[in-house]
Every structure is written in C-alpha cells, then in structure tokens.
Amino acid sequence: MEYLSSREAQNNFGELLDKAQRSPVVIRRYGRDSAVVISVNEFNEYRQWRAQKLKTLVKEINKEARDNGLTDEILEQILASDDEFTDKESSVESRL
Incomplete structure (x- = not known):
C-alpha cells in the first residue's frame, strides 16, 4: 500500500x-x-463482499428469530404497531 x-x-x-x-x-x-x-474493480469486489456479508447476517438473524418463536404473524403485528419501542423492556421477546 x-x-x-x-x-x-x-x-x-x-x-x-x-x-x-x-x-x-x-x-x-x-x-x-x-x-x-x-480501483473501480476493487470497489466493486468490496461491494459484493459487503452485500454477501449482509445476506449472511440477515439469514442468521432470521434463523435465530424463528428458533426463538418469532412467527410471521407476530412480525406483522410488530411492524404494524405504531409503538416506538423506546422502553428498554419492550422487545421482540416480550411479545412472544
């Protein structure tokens, strides 16, 4: 370098x-x-690597959420909720 x-x-x-x-x-x-x-080549490689890391992370989080009982219905409720979840005790786990 x-x-x-x-x-x-x-x-x-x-x-x-x-x-x-x-x-x-x-x-x-x-x-x-x-x-x-x-170089543009190196930048594009970095972007691909970063996108792959993000996909892997999303899969891991999805698996962990499913393993802990998160269902599509619960997720829809959470996403539809107007609550801001600012209270530290409010979490996905407390809704399960």
Missing part, C-alpha cells in the same frame, strides 16, 4: 489514479490518514 500527502495527490492526480489501479493508496492530510483511493 502506498501513501501520499494530500498535496502530492492533488499535484499528481493522474499518477494517483495509476497507482490506485495496482493497489490502494492512502492519502494523508496533516500527517493523518484521511482517505483511501482504490
């Missing part, structure tokens, strides 16, 4: 884009990491 100051990135933008095609480039501003420039 390469590092450039924000001034170097600004003054050598074309070079920054070329470097980002090969590997991520960290942009530092006032000595601190400020941003990372990556």
